[in-house]
Amino acid sequence: MNDLSKARAVLLEVGEESAAQRIDNFLLRRLKGVPKSHVYRVLRSGEVRVNSGRVKPDYRLQMGDRVRVPPVRVSQAPARRQPRPAELPILFEDAALLAVDKPAGLAVHGGSGVSYGAIESLRAARPEAKLLELAHRLDRDTSGVLLIAKKRSALVELHRMLRQGEVEKTYVAVVKGAWRGGTREIREALHKYVTASGERRVSVQEGGMHAATRVRPLATTRECSLLELRLLTGRTHQLRVHLAHAGHPIFGDDKYGDFELNRVLAKQGVKRTLLHARRIRLAHPLTHAPLTFEAPLPADLAGYVRAHFPGHAA
Numbered sequence: 047m048n049d050l051s052k053a054r055a056v057l058l059e060v061g062e063e064s065a066a067q068r069i070d071n072f073l074l075r076r077l078k079g080v081p082k083s084h085v086y087r088v089l090r091s092g093e094v095r096v097n098s099g100r101v102k103p104d105y106r107l108q109m110g111d112r113v114r115v116p117p118v119r120v121s122q123a124p125a126r127r128q129p130r131p132a133e134l135p136i137l138f139e140d141a142a143l144l145a146v147d148k149p150a151g152l153a154v155h156g157g158s159g160v161s162y163g164a165i166e167s168l169r170a171a172r173p174e175a176k177l178l179e180l181a182h183r184l185d186r187d188t189s190g191v192l193l194i195a196k197k198r199s200a201l202v203e204l205h206r207m208l209r210q211g212e213v214e215k216t217y218v219a220v221v222k223g224a225w226r227g228g229t230r231e232i233r234e235a236l237h238k239y240v241t242a243s244g245e246r247r248v249s250v251q252e253g254g255m256h257a258a259t260r261v262r263p264l265a266t267t268r269e270c271s272l273l274e275l276r277l278l279t280g281r282t283h284q285l286r287v288h289l290a291h292a293g294h295p296i297f298g299d300d301k302y303g304d305f306e307l308n309r310v311l312a313k314q315g316v317k318r319t320l321l322h323a324r325r326i327r328l329a330h331p332l333t334h335a336p337l338t339f340e341a342p343l344p345a346d347l348a349g350y351v352r353a354h355f356p357g358h359a360a
Contacts, residue, residue: 061176132167148164150319151318182204190324218275237251237253249287326339
């Protein structure tokens with residue numbers, strides 16, 4: 047990689063791996079250690095040029111574009127822990143797409159007090175890869191199917207498919223109480239906000255973003271239920287907030303759950319949110335072939351299901 051902190055401008059040619067990426071994101075990936083505010087400042091000032099012309103931060107690069115990056119000063123930030131190379135269990139892989147089974151407890155990316163996550167570990171394990179980008183997110187405590195794009199064209203199409211509801215995402219969760227009413231949909235608008243401590247939260251609120259979840263009970267007892275959850279929209283923390291609002295918080299949920307019950311569950315060995323991304327169905331983003339990826343229940347969740355829903359196969 048070019049050293050972009052030298053006292054001279056650098057000319058970079060856009061390859062297939064960066065085509066369709068926004069210019070601001072392109073620069074942020076390459077100017078490690080440069081404050082985000084400074085990156086936007088040089089963009090606004092016209093010091094960054096694409097094909098000798100000024101561009102706005104939302105300009106999407108095209109293959110063959112020539113990007114002039116001015117000399118920048120790299121801040122002396124404290125050294126961060128280097129990601130540990132790791133290959134997660136692979137459910138599917140080809141030249142454009144990678145589907146892995148993410149374990150609970152592993153963040154999908156670094157940030158918010160986490161030095162690195164699944165994507166950084168995968169990049170460290172595959173230094174030859176031109177591109178590895180998350181197609182979507184899973185909460186740190188949620189296990190299961192995670193999609194990663196290996197080509198920019200696949201990433202752009204996956205994002206479009208997700209926005210248009212063309213990706214079928216199915217989860218499994220253990221929740222408080224006996225679910226009544228069979229298969230039904232929760233349709234409650236969701237509003238994102240930030241707490242006084244800076245933590246991102248979501249609540250049910252009229253006038254918020256449209257959100258819909260289809261719930262199908264798999265097994266129930268008086269104390270808890272095993273549910274299959276289909277995301278009909280993809281809002282932040284949607285499943286957790288919808289179920290809590292319906293009176294069935296997910297076991298172990300430390301943001302929206304029943305905190306007194308969580309303390310009891312912790313003594314029984316429940317150490318995380320019992321939510322698992324079990325299956326994803328979609329058309330391949332480039333070939334359009336039908337694909338289904340399924341991750342088996344991890345040991346902790348499978349054990350809980352066997353113990354509390356003995357008639358249901360984990």
